[in-house]
Structure formats: C-alpha cells, structure tokens
Amino acid sequence: MKLQIASRLAIFAVLELAAQPDRQLSVAEIGEKYGVSNHHLAKVMHVLGRANLVRSVRGAGGGYQFSGNVRRVTLLDIIQLFEDLGAENRDAEAPGDGTGEGRALSKVLGEIDDIARATLGSITIATMRKLADGRRDAPLLAAVGSLSAARAGDPGI
16 A cells, blocks of 8 residues: 555554654654655644644754544545545546456455555554564554455355
C-alpha cells in the first residue's frame, strides 16, 4: 500500500510527539529529522490539530504535543484524515465492470480494501512506537495474523 506524503508525515509526526510526551516539538525539529519542508509539515500539523490528535503550545519553547491516547489512536485514524480508503472511491464505471470477471475483480479488490482498513485500524500508536524502538514484544504480527486467519475462514470471499 502506498500512502500520500501527507499521511506519512502525519504518522511520523505523531510517532515523534508520542515518543516525547512531556516535551513540545516544533515543526522545524520534526521536519529536520524527516527532511521535509516546514510549510508542508505545518499544514499536516494543522489537520492533526483539528482532529484533536495534537495540540499547539504557543510561546517560547512552544511547539506541538500529542494529545491522543497512544493505546487507542490507530494508523487508520491518522491516515483517514488525508486519504479516502473507502471502496466507494473506485471509478463509477471502469472498463469491464459489467462482466462477470469485472464483478469478481471488484469483489476481490473490495476484500483487499477491507483487510487493509482492518489491519490499519488494529495497529495503535503504542504498537508503532514499540516497532520504531525495535522492541520485539510489539503485537503487530499477531494482530495481522489473526485478521488473515479470520478472513481465510470467511465463506463470503
């Protein structure tokens, strides 16, 4: 799955802020680490602020702080702010859609979208922090494995 730059920046920013909850980080500090423009990152931070995932602290030593719950906020929560992950984003009528093959392909692609949304919705910021910190106790593979196992037994596919 390929994400837009804004989605990636939002995830990186949230992970940085969640790693240092007692500190405010400036757009410049975050942008420098990831090699991105302050202007672009500021737009992303504004969206995150409107979603109440970060809060802005003004004044000397100000910046941004993560204001969510690392055990509840998921990758899906962040990505959905910048991307349309719904099945409804497909072209209204793509070539071949009216055929049996087209309907079969649409069903498979819809299932892939569902699995991607479920996976992104199961990975919290806490899990991502563990992965980023290189901890082996991060439950990512278990979560993804259980989703795949559940889907494998789904007779609706």
